[in-house]
Amino acid sequence: MAVVVMQQASAETPAAVSGALGAAGLGVRRVPLGKGATAPLALGDVEGLILLDAPGPADTGTAALVRAALAAQVPVLALDGGAELLAGSVARPTATETLDGCPEPTPAAVTDPLFTGDEPPPTAFRVGGSAWGVRSTGEAGRRQDTGYDQKIEQLLFRFAELAASRAEHTTTRTFFTQRADAWEERFAYQAPAYAAAVTRMRLRPGTTAMDLGCGTGRAMPALRELVGPHGRVVGVDVTPAMLSAAAGHGRTEHGHLLAADCTRLPVPRGSVQGIFSAGLLDHLPDPRTALTEWARVAARDCVLLLFHPSGRAERAARHGRPLDPADLLAEHNLRPALAATGWRLDEYEDASGHFLARAGLAD
Template sequence: MSWAEPTGVLVVQHLPHEGPYAIGTALEAAGLPVRVCRTWAGDPVPESPDGLAALVVMGGPMAAYDDSPAFPTRAAELALLRVALEAVVPVLGVCLGAQLLAVAAGGVARPGDGQQTGWGTVRTTSAAPADPLFAPLPEHLRVLHWHGDTMDLPAGAALLASCDRYPVQAFRIGGAGWGLQFHLEVDEEAIDAFATAFPDEAATVPDLRESTPAELTASAPHRDGVFERFAALVASRAARTTTRAFFTSLAATWEEHFAADGPRYAAAVSRRELLPGQRVMDMGCGSGLALPALRDEVGPRGVVLGVDLTPAMLTAAAREGRAGVAHLLLGYACRLPLPTGSLGGVFSAGLIDHVPDSAAALREWARATAPGGVLLLFHRSGRAERAARHGRPLAPDDLLAEQNLRPTPHATGWDLLCYEDAAHHFLARAVRTG
């Protein structure tokens, strides 16, 4: 089993003129491929964000609160946004996309008291200076409004920008979802397209085209900065994002697929030679199959940590009662939320050869482990068995091949003492040097 390769950023586009404009420019400048889902042309909305580095949902005249024939993809878009939020996939919603994002997170979209069209000023809030995208923005920002609906944010959302008529102008959901009610992405081409597509709304702003060049000159640096920061965030998280998205879709059924492997995990844990009272970590714990065995090894005075990158997997572990035997922590293999030398050992099953920088991960695990601590790398299948299952030959550059693995622990603070690539399991045991 392997997760999807990154395929770039998906832009959901409801009308031809509602393009990403400056958003797309920033994403492509960051080396992120952009794929457009043209719902107006009948493109299907994906069921999951597997393989995506980010999701962008653009605007349109439809209503985020109405399953009308004019908006046949509303339910599918909300479902995709919910899974993306659960998987912590970076999301950017613009106008209608922002309203859909709010609804997907538990908020409410509703009709406003009339159309808000044209250039206007929004105020950044006290939450903006701590936001990854909004931090450098001025207190007052000129933006293009082109909407008539509004929204109420869900509990926990951070309001980032506001105005008197429609208070919700920009917001953040969690650590990776942003909504912009206004059109910060526009350039002169976009203004012309909007005015042509919606002449009645444009007629309410007689000097729209004349005022646009000066407005864009003033707002473009802030516009470009927001989207450049979003693109940089997406690029820096891409590998983690695709991993989380893949495992989020599997978390609900993970236990039923692998529960029978519990004895295999217990047998592997017993090879660690742990001592009662030690502090141990299962890195990439998933639904926590190894956690009960680790608890048995270290006893009631010991500490067991189950660490995983995917929130849905930790939810699955808690559902299986593993929170009663271990502390469940959200964490990344290459940057652990643990003090130096605080662990007596590390257990990790089926993870190390899928981490983008395996040497960095091993080095980080060594940092968090005291000298003499034990590392056990485990897989429920041997290398040959896994290769056959995926219909491919054994690869000479496979990290877990002995000639490749043996020098890696030594260079990252570990001494490899045992290597077993058996028919039905893989196991490597190393000790923290120093």
């Protein structure tokens, strides 16, 4: 894992930056700014950005990278000249914005995770929930604030810890943000398979159904059909760009879209009668934590349907590898995983054209 540090080509990376990142187990990927330097245009496996300087007026690649990071909610810390770059990037949003548009900079608060109760510097600001800037106070301001350097060093350590804790989500968001606009068209042919799978849930009208890891919300129309006009459908995804694409394809006509972590759902206990999840569970770093959380929000009569429009053997062959006996979705692994987290496996199908597992809460 690495955090990109952007600064003038002639400058050395401050020891405080390298030390904070190293303490959190993060590497440093230095991107020089200045004449002849070109910033990367893709985030790749970046876990965060630290902006120490502003680029020249002809450097459009750096601003594009920052806007892409904001869209994907990659953690960003911008100091001094870098703070001006961050604020300027917000003023020029791209097509891949968050669901509610590109957020405006707001003053940093003691409730921000980077300050954890400490009073932030008066020049500190926040952009959305993943980017922070501290504008330069100038030499006179630094002389007046004798603890300024120590505060910045503490800020760097907190940012490094935050970037490391969010690394898994950051990787997911950067991957899917780049693909969100084309996702629906690319997989439109799978819509009938999704609809057929949803009908297997056999939900009653008036109930609540969730599509976890909903992407562009392909299951939401079928879920709405099941629960009827008086039921409730919620599509949940951790990538705002996918939810924005879902809204663009009219999924808000079928239900609500919610940006959330599927292992920490902002949903009351026992309030959901149907949980649909396609191609998500076996890609999570801790699937048992997710299943336990899903059991928490499930009503006593809840149905959990795990689905994929391809069978396990078909997917393995497509990637040129044999079936993995350790695969979570293999029945001999999935059944005990469900049982250990409060579920009972009722139906299991690993066919050539689809994978489907239907479960209910254990008695």
